[in-house]
Amino acid sequence: MPGYGISTDPAGLLPWTWAQERIERSHGYWLATVNATGEPHLAALWAVWFDDALWFSTARGSRKARDLAATGRCTISGASTEESFVLTGAVAEVRDPSTIDRVQAAYTDKYGSGFPDPAANPIHRFEVRTVIGVIERGDEFTQRATRWTISR
Numbered sequence: 001m002p003g004y005g006i007s008t009d010p011a012g013l014l015p016w017t018w019a020q021e022r023i024e025r026s027h028g029y030w031l032a033t034v035n036a037t038g039e040p041h042l043a044a045l046w047a048v049w050f051d052d053a054l055w056f057s058t059a060r061g062s063r064k065a066r067d068l069a070a071t072g073r074c075t076i077s078g079a080s081t082e083e084s085f086v087l088t089g090a091v092a093e094v095r096d097p098s099t100i101d102r103v104q105a106a107y108t109d110k111y112g113s114g115f116p117d118p119a120a121n122p123i124h125r126f127e128v129r130t131v132i133g134v135i136e137r138g139d140e141f142t143q144r145a146t147r148w149t150i151s152r
Contacts, residue, residue, distance in 0.1 A: 019131050028046060030042060057122060082136045086131070133148075
């Protein structure tokens with residue numbers, strides 16, 4: 001983050017567990033997509049962190065579903081700015097019934113009910129490629145801002 005005075009001392013970097021905890025416990029998320037012509041779109045959604053990926057559903061005809069089908073990429077963040085995370089990566093629709101059942105169970109544990117009908121509201125697996133974590137309090141912003149790159 002050029003111009004913000006971010007420390008380059010690795011001793012201050014946040015551990016990966018910090019990011020995982022916030023990703024897992026976030027109730028709501030913001031999904032940013034672009035369409036084929038580059039027009040941006042932002043939408044709120046619920047999701048569950050499961051098997052090192054973020055899983056969510058959306059109506060097949062929704063703007064976000066059309067954007068994801070066109071590009072296969074998005075950015076997702078949590079609702080908090082005080083301890084924020086931003087995820088970038090690739091999205092794929094999931095059709096395997098046994099995978100859907102396992103993800104449904106995790107989603108139900110988190111929210112009390114499962115995804116809407118997957119036939120009309122496909123389930124997507126968001127494979128995270130980069131994560132940026134920032135704490136907004138005091139000097140933690142400049143001393144602890146961290147970027148993780150996930151290679152698969």
